[in-house]
Structures are given as C-alpha cells and as structure tokens.
Amino acid sequence: MDVIFSPELTVCGIEELGGHSTRNVTHVLSLIDPERAELEAFGAYGTHHRTVLRFHDIIDALPGRTMPTPHHVESILRFGEEFSTRQDADAAGHILVHCHMGVSRSTAAMLTLMAQANPGEAADSLFERLVTIRPQAWPNSQMVGFADTLLGRRGDLTAALARHYGRQVKARPQFVEWMTELGREAELRMAV
Template identity: 55%
Template sequence: MKDLSISLLTICGLDEIEQHGSRGVTHVLSILDPDWPEPEGFRAYDRHHRTTLHFHDIIQPAPGRILPQPAHVEAVLEFGDKLAGEASADEGHLLVHCHMGVSRSTAAMATLLAQLHADADEDAIFSHLRDIRPQIWPNSLMIGYADDLLGRGGRMTAALRRLYAQQLERRPEYARYMSEIGRAREVDMAGAA
C-alpha cells in the first residue's frame, strides 16, 4: 500500500474554487470540459501542484463530446503516484474539482483513494467521499475503468451501485435529473444494488 500523507481532502465545483484559495491547497486535480479555460480562481492560491484533464461528464458516446477513456483514469492514477511521492503530512491538502463537484471529481477522488489505500473497503471509500461531498454521484464509466485498472474485480462498481441506491433515497430528485442528462443507466444501476 502506498502512503498518502495528505491531511485534508476537498471536492468542489468551479464556482467554489476561489473560496479554497486561503486553505493551503498543495495539490489540485482539475477535470474540465474540453476547450474550457483554466479557472481564474486559482490566481488566489499559493504555489501548488496541478494537473488538468479535459473530457465531458458523459457515460455513453455523443456527437461532439469526449467520452471518459481509460487513458483519462490512467492519468488520474499517475497523478496519485506523484501525489504519494510529494505530499507532506503537515501541509498536504488535495483539491479535486470538476464543473459541479458531483461526478467526475468524485470518481477521480474515489480512484485516488482506492489506489493509495489498496486494502480499503470499496463501500468505505464511497462513504468517506459522501462525508466530504454529500451530493456525490460518481461517473460510472470512470469508476468502471478504475475498477479494472486497480484490479478490484468489480467491487468498486458493486459499491457504486449501492451508493447510487443510497443517494436516490436521500435525494430522489437525482433520478429525474440523471435521466434528463443521459445517465438513466446509472439510475438503473441503483436497482441492481
């Protein structure tokens, strides 16, 4: 198991970036839509290590949209390798963001936690994420790739189904919203939990 000595984990959306500028963020994983400009909120940050990935928050092909690919999740894992080597326990603060801080960023944070804590239970990983960001709905395609790349044998995907079911109990409006944005398959996954 790799050692991660980050003392603080944050997940947020674009409109929240600036408010974390004074919180000692040392490492940032940005996940943005293609051609989206770098967020101006980072100007308020002290020196930090940042990696930016560009793809859309979708789970099936769509014209003119970039689907998350295994290479994107591999890049998240490369970020995790660097993070494990650079972070210091006293000052480490990891911020992962996407546009809303709900789907791509939470899938990336789940991937990092599963990578850096190889023995951690998958349900515990998602529970920890929900403590950090209650509105989570991780991108299922990204979680599927992470499950494969980390050799978790389908356990991350099974835990994701259970998380979706829990989230739908807490936030029933997610069923309609996810269906409207082309992610009804994830709502259906909750029924298979």
C-alpha cells in the first residue's frame, strides 16, 4: 500500500490566511486571480517556500479571463515533487494551499497533490480525505481533469469528482444556486 501524504495539509481562503501564520507552515501554494495584488498576510509567516499561480476559477473560456490550463496543473505537480524531494524530507512539513475562498482551485490543487503522493490510493478515498481537510470542497473540474490525465489515472479522478459533487449537493444544497450563479452548471450536471 502507498504511503499517505504525511505532512500537515491545510486548505483555506484569503480571509483565513492570518489565522495560519503561527502554524509552522513550510510550503504555500497560492492560486489567485491574475489581477489580485500581492498578499500581505505572508509577511507574518515564518520561513516558508511559496509558489504563486495566477488564473481565474472558471471552467469555460470567458473574455478577459484566464482559464486553468494543463500548464498550471503541471506547476502544481512540480510543487508537489519539490516538496517530496526537498533536502529536509525527514523534517515536519506543513503544506497550505489557498485560493480566494478555499473552495474550488485550492481543493482541486490539494486533491492533485494527494493523488500525486499516493498513486495507488482509490480516487474516492482521496475525495473523502479532501473533505476532512476542507468540508466545503468543490474542486474545479477543469483542474481535476488535467490532473487525471497528467497523473495517468485514466478517468478515475473525474468519475470520483462526479460522485463527490453529488454528495456535496445533498449535504450543501446551497451549492446548486451558487454554482449556477457562477456559470458552473456543467459541474452540477456531472453530479451523480
């Protein structure tokens, strides 16, 4: 059996970043809109490695907006690889992944990192663990699809995502209205 991704894992939104400054975060993955100003919250953090990726949380191309691309997911996988091969690999690690609200881009990225670190773990198990980290997780379907391909999972992450959406709609019916307002009906249609 594969080793479960062992560092402490945190997913949050921008408004929550200040509350994590004393939690010994060692690695940060920031997924923010291209026009967003640099975040000041990290000035209160201890020494850490930070990667910033800038794209919008969308699933369809929109004028003036930057779609997530396979390149972005490759960068997330590179972040995971750099973490796993760091010189102090035996030292405690704490990975914090954030986006604007800690719901979509960040949870897709965290799922990608967990799948990368645990290639033999069932996709449904990865989603169950994701929900323990971030109960309101609604991973961006484009990002999960790219991760599925890049990790050679042959559709199992995407199929598990559909089941995850179905569970989330039942547990949090407000997601139906929210995702509709955001133009993400395709994800709602995926829900089983």
